[in-house]
Amino acid sequence: MTTPGFRPTHVVPQQGMPAWEAPDPARTTVALDPLLPVQLVERRGDWAHVLCANGWSAWVDGRLLVAVPQDPPATGGPQARTPDPRPLLARAEQSLARYRAAVEDLAGGGLDGESFRGRTRGLRIGVVVDGESVWLYDTEQGRWVYGDGARLSTYATDDGPRPAAVDPGHAPTQVVTPDGP
Template sequence: MSAPGFRPTHVVPPRGLPAWEAPDPARPTAPLDPLLPVQLVERRGDWGYIRCHNGWGAWIDGRHLIALPEDPPTADGPDGAADPRPLLAQSERSFGDYRAAVEALAAGGLDSEGFESRTRGLRIGIVVDGESMWLYDPQEGRWVYADGRRLTTYATDRAVTDPHDTGRAPTRLVTPEDEG
């Protein structure tokens, strides 16, 4: 279930990110998965507080997030050029390949080395929230937004040159004076 009002503003980099309960390196928590869409809610220097689609939040090194360029298109916006069905089919095949590897590993038909070899290069990412869906297109290195009829590029894997300049209003900047 998505948190009310969740709109991703960033994506976790392809290698994932460590996360902390507080802006304090002594309080680690579960790391963030690669390419996970997140909402940057607050910034304190290099620290960023993010929220995930399920409402879970954590502090991260905000310099490493990949900013999403814009909000998803609206129904009355320009049509995307691509039909979402081929990318959905590709995602289903990749998910099926991963599931088969997990089952072979669990059944003892693969060791961890074989599992790693069989899953190497598989990349899928899907977030579904009602009629809205974000899909990762590994061949193009981009996230696309789908509304059931069309795909529109939403974000790419390109690096952010200035991580403090996200162009996003929702992030609350906190200065040392605000903390006191």
């Protein structure tokens, strides 16, 4: 369930990050997952209050958030290459199905905690759907992509800029951090 009006402004760093119930180091809560899209709601010094797509909010060290462009990449103009979003959606569905099966086995008593961790180790999925817009985490390429239903464009990457020669047909991408590109 996505909170109405949710639009990611930042992404959690690739190593994940601790979170707090309030801007108070003594009030720790569940850590945020790596590369989770969040919306910055408020800043208090180095503290940042963020909203997640499911409506959950927390306080984090705002200096560590990875900023994403305010607007998704323009997809209306001609592009040299138009990736089809369906294969990435299929991979996301498969990962979710594998996770769901492991949860069912754990809940049904067929798995213990260690076996559950073993079955889910390495699974990673990231999907935010907002009407016609979708943000998907591409685990094979280590990047978030934005889609309008017909094509995908890179939104943020785990790595720095890639030369265009490495991936013909795509403009170089880069991660924007609080310190700049």
